Amino acid sequence: MxxxxxxxxxxVLIDLDRSEANLKKAQAAADAAGIALRPHIKTHKLPLFAKRQVELGAVGITVQKLGEAEVMADAGLNDLLLTFNIIGAAKRARLKALHDRVTIRTVADSAETVAGLTETFADPGHKLGVFVECDTGMGRCGVQSAQAAFDLARIIASHPGLHFAGLMTYPAAGKYREAAAWLADAKALFEAAGVDLPAITTGGTPDIGHMAEAGPATEYRPGTYIYMDRxxxxxxxxxxxxxxxxxxxxxxxxxxxxxxxxxxxxxxxxxxxxxxxxxxxxxxxxxxxxxxxxxxxxxxxxxxxxxxxxxxxxxxxxxxxxxxxxxxxxxxxxxxxxxxxxxxxxxxxxxxx
Amino acid sequence: MxxxxxxxxxxVLIDLDRSEANLKKAQAAADAAGIALRPHIKTHKLPLFAKRQVELGAVGITVQKLGEAEVMADAGLNDLLLTFNIIGAAKRARLKALHDRVTIRTVADSAETVAGLTETFADPGHKLGVFVECDTGMGRCGVQSAQAAFDLARIIASHPGLHFAGLMTYPAAGKYREAAAWLADAKALFEAAGVDLPAITTGGTPDIGHMAEAGPATEYRPGTYIYMDRxxxxxxxxxxxxxxxxxxxxxxxxxxxxxxxxxxxxxxxxxxxxxxxxxxxxxxxxxxxxxxxxxxxxxxxxxxxxxxxxxxxxxxxxxxxxxxxxxxxxxxxxxxxxxxxxxxxxxxxxxxx
Structure with a gap:
């Protein structure tokens, strides 16, 4: 041996007992918090662990690149969230090919991203689910206010080939309270207007110990938790x-x-x-x-x-x-x-x- | 088109006119300085550019890993310097396989590295060339003094399967004068003892404008110069x-x-x-x-x-x-x-x- x-x-060595313990611990914590787990596969990049995450109770997986989505779809994963603004006809064609064979949803933080998506996704019988990406403090992508999130959601919903799937954020590490407050404000806007808000998805591993405090979030997307690091x-x-x-x-x-x-x-x-x-x-x-x-x-x-x-x-x-x-x-x-x-x-x- | x-x-885009101009400029500068050029392929990792470097006048190439050497040997490059202490029987077996089909030399900065090499390389009819790696200011690998370089050279030369090939250093950026002085001291020791010092090889791109001031060095190993960067x-x-x-x-x-x-x-x-x-x-x-x-x-x-x-x-x-x-x-x-x-x-x- x-x-x-x-x-x-x-x-690179992976200790299987440790990774399995990390997966089970997070799934148990998500179950206890009543929040769905949708692990990000960017950490392991391995179909075997993506499948194990789903076996243990994850509702699906998160990917950051179309190429990652293609690998995972080829391996049999069939519920994917692509948390990246997809720009350009070439990438949209790849997204459409995925959409035709698995459940895949994506995000948008601008009218430009949405307008691009409408060029490729126009079938009311097979809508593409699109989350509004929200900047809840990370300072990266995302709409800057709850009102902007609401407005972009309405634009998405106005297109026959698109379906407004909810709100998505990647919060700054340690700022889960601020992110939760931001999302709660946005949720209140949807409620006041009587507009359905199907889901709210957040992350990540640094605040995985606070999943129960993720506010109105319905889904959590940790990545690093499978391996952990310094x-x-x-x-x-x-x-x-x-x-x-x-x-x-x-x-x-x-x-x-x-x-x-x-x-x-x-x-x-x-x-x-x-x-x-x-x-x-x-x-x-x-x-x-x-x-x-x-x-x-x-x-x-x-x-x-x-x-x-x-x-x-x-x-x-x-x-x-x-x-x-x-x-x-x-x-x-x-x-x-x-x-x-x-x-x-x-x-x-x-x-x- | x-x-x-x-x-x-x-x-990644490579502007071919710019890379070609960079290669030619460095070769011309090396020729003018009377120093041999042995480019490090770690930058491009491409056989086509390694071959072009040799076509333009390089005496051979430098690699940092056995895997790089194997790729380049497979592509027809036949004069390689592996500037890394090779430790362990598995790696030495790969080095021996390369040594049996191309000219490849390596480095050592310790008696331990040399002792390991003697376990695999014992044929006086097909000696492995070994440079002594010298720490001329970089603070990484390398013997710490000219005397230590001389002593290790004598140990290498004492083994029937090894050949003392010269001194090798990767100088700290901007410290070419200090490196040249260090190497000059070492060269003086060899001369005083009447011991042949076949070659002195140095680098790299940050001080490529000072190749003529590389002191007693006979060979220069720039890598980044083909592409340059910020x-x-x-x-x-x-x-x-x-x-x-x-x-x-x-x-x-x-x-x-x-x-x-x-x-x-x-x-x-x-x-x-x-x-x-x-x-x-x-x-x-x-x-x-x-x-x-x-x-x-x-x-x-x-x-x-x-x-x-x-x-x-x-x-x-x-x-x-x-x-x-x-x-x-x-x-x-x-x-x-x-x-x-x-x-x-x-x-x-x-x-x-």
């Missing part, structure tokens, strides 16, 4: 013992007493900092600090380590942000009790458009 | 007009007067900052500032732009660091005079080990 320490480095530990959403994804690396150089160099750099761990200092948590050397990354080298300060790693040792690193890490590897290794169970291709990796 | 503006986004412009090694690689993106949202959102985030541009503020230079809107990236969204502040982009517009972004960008895309689009010439797979993308 292959042990994880025998896998050539750098490599940023989620910093946010209080997980402990290092919850983290299912690690990057396996080898000590390739020990140029000085306190410097260790590994064969994992930004092309394995990414440069994402997410407000943190350093580039990951070393499982075997918790006092070590990953102080620098170049493309293929990681530089570790081991001055605080009582015992110091030697050339040839393998270590596991919990990255700052697990989602883009899986985008860098063609395969990940599924591990249970330290042994390799299966090596699987990251099917939706690199689906850039 | 497909114009670049018709390519679906996000996408970090090289900041370093004074290029202008924006030299930059051959851009990321094509679409404006997908204009939530506020001064905010534009594009469909290119950290999974297209990477989070690499390299000391810069912001995440890239927008060709069409030079006054715009790419202020934030999430995985699939880029946030642009267009407050300083006289004319502001509209939803559906396509823009080109010169990234901070072009090398990891090509690692995120399965294909790049080769462009001449604004028209698509060819779309090619990034053959050595994702070769993580």
């Amino acid at each position: 292959t042990q994880f320490t025998d896998i050539d480095t750098p490599a 940023s989620q530990v910093a946010a209080g959403a997980a402990t290092f013992e919850d983290c299912a994804l690690t990057v396996l690396a080898t000590i390739v150089s020990r140029p000085t007493e306190n410097r260790a160099i590994i064969d994992a750099g930004s092309k394995a761990l990414t440069s994402d900092l997410l407000g943190l200092v350093g580039h990951g948590h070393v499982v075997e050397y918790p006092d070590a600090r990953v102080v620098g990354l170049s493309e293929e080298h990681g530089t570790i300060d081991v001055s605080a380590c009582a015992q110091k790693p030697r050339i040839g040792d393998v270590i596991r690193i919990i990255p700052n942000h697990c989602c883009p890490v899986t985008n860098l590897f063609d395969h990940v290794h599924l591990i249970r009790d330290g042994a390799l169970v299966e090596t699987v291709p990251v099917a939706a990796r690199g689906r850039v458009d | 497909t114009q670049f503006t018709d390519i679906d986004t996000p996408a 970090s090289q412009v900041a370093a004074g090694a290029a202008t924006f007009e030299d930059c051959a690689l851009t990321v094509l993106a679409t404006i997908v949202s204009r939530p506020t007067e001064n905010r534009a959102i594009i469909d290119a985030g950290s999974k297209a541009l990477t989070s690499d900052l390299l000391g810069l503020v912001g995440h890239g230079h927008v060709v069409e809107y030079p006054d715009a500032r790419v202020v934030g990236l999430s995985e699939e969204h880029g946030t642009i502040d267009v407050s300083a732009c006289a004319q502001k982009p509209r939803i559906g517009d396509v823009i080109r972004i010169i990234p901070n660091h072009c090398c990891p960008v090509t690692n995120l895309f399965d294909h790049v689009h080769l462009i001449r005079d604004g028209a698509l010439v060819e779309t090619v797979p990034v053959a050595a993308r994702g070769r993580v080990d």
Whole structure:
């Protein structure tokens, strides 16, 4: 039986017991909160985990790219929310092909996005569901006010080929109360006008411990929760013992007493900092600090380590942000009790458009 | 004829006239400086450009990973320098397979790396060339003193299956004088002892304008110079007009007067900052500032732009660091005079080990 320490480095390891526990814990919390779970597959990019999420009770999945949707639809997932403004005839044609074979809905935050959609989706017998994307504090996409959300919903509903599906937001981390208040204001507008508001969908993992406080939201879209990472530990959403994804690396150089160099750099761990200092948590050397990354080298300060790693040792690193890490590897290794169970291709990796 | 503006986004565009000009300029400068050029293919990861570099006069290529070496050897490149300490029997077996079909040399910065190599390379009739990697100021891998370089060279030369090939360094950007002084000290040690020092190889693009001042170096290994990027412009090694690689993106949202959102985030541009503020230079809107990236969204502040982009517009972004960008895309689009010439797979993308 292959042990994880025998896998050539750098490599991504997924601890199956931990990922399964994370999935079950979140589903149980969503059930307790009375909110539907629609996990974002951008984290794992694997049909096997998307299917497992649905088996455990998720109402469907979330994707960020048409390419991800295509991979998941090919794998048999049949209820998808594409949380991205789809612009341009080429992308709309791909969306239509998906709409013709699975349940897929999308979002819009502008009349321009909606107008584009109407060029491709005009069949009253097979409407495309469109959520209004709302900026509840993230400062990214989204309409800027409850009134604007209501107005755009009315525009969507006015087109025979479109169906107003509800409100969608990705809230800023830690700002779940502000997001809930924003959404409550919007919901009040719909109620006052007697306009149906079918659903309100929100996210994400940093505030997954507060699903019950997601206000009027009916659906929650966490992604990172399946693996967790150093940023989620910093946010209080997980402990290092919850983290299912690690990057396996080898000590390739020990140029000085306190410097260790590994064969994992930004092309394995990414440069994402997410407000943190350093580039990951070393499982075997918790006092070590990953102080620098170049493309293929990681530089570790081991001055605080009582015992110091030697050339040839393998270590596991919990990255700052697990989602883009899986985008860098063609395969990940599924591990249970330290042994390799299966090596699987990251099917939706690199689906850039 | 497909114009670049018709390519679906996000996408990587390579301006062939610019990349060719960059290659020729560097080769001419190396020729004038009397230094051999051994380009690092980590930037483009494409056999076609590696071959073109050799056609123009490069003595061979540099690779950072065995997987890159395998792709390039398969494509017909036959003189490779692998500038990475190779650790472990599995990797050494792959190195041996390469050594049996092309000229490939590697580096070592420790007795441990050398001892490992001797386990696999023991044939006096087919020695493996090994450079001593020197830390001339970068603070990454490398022996820490000229004396240590000399001593490790003697250890390499003492093994029948290994050949001491010379000294290798990747100098800190802007520190070419310090690197040259370090290497000169080392060279003096070899001369004093009457020990042959076959070659001294250094890099990289930030100081490519100072190849003639690379001291005793006999070979130069630039990578980024083929495409250039925003970090090289900041370093004074290029202008924006030299930059051959851009990321094509679409404006997908204009939530506020001064905010534009594009469909290119950290999974297209990477989070690499390299000391810069912001995440890239927008060709069409030079006054715009790419202020934030999430995985699939880029946030642009267009407050300083006289004319502001509209939803559906396509823009080109010169990234901070072009090398990891090509690692995120399965294909790049080769462009001449604004028209698509060819779309090619990034053959050595994702070769993580």
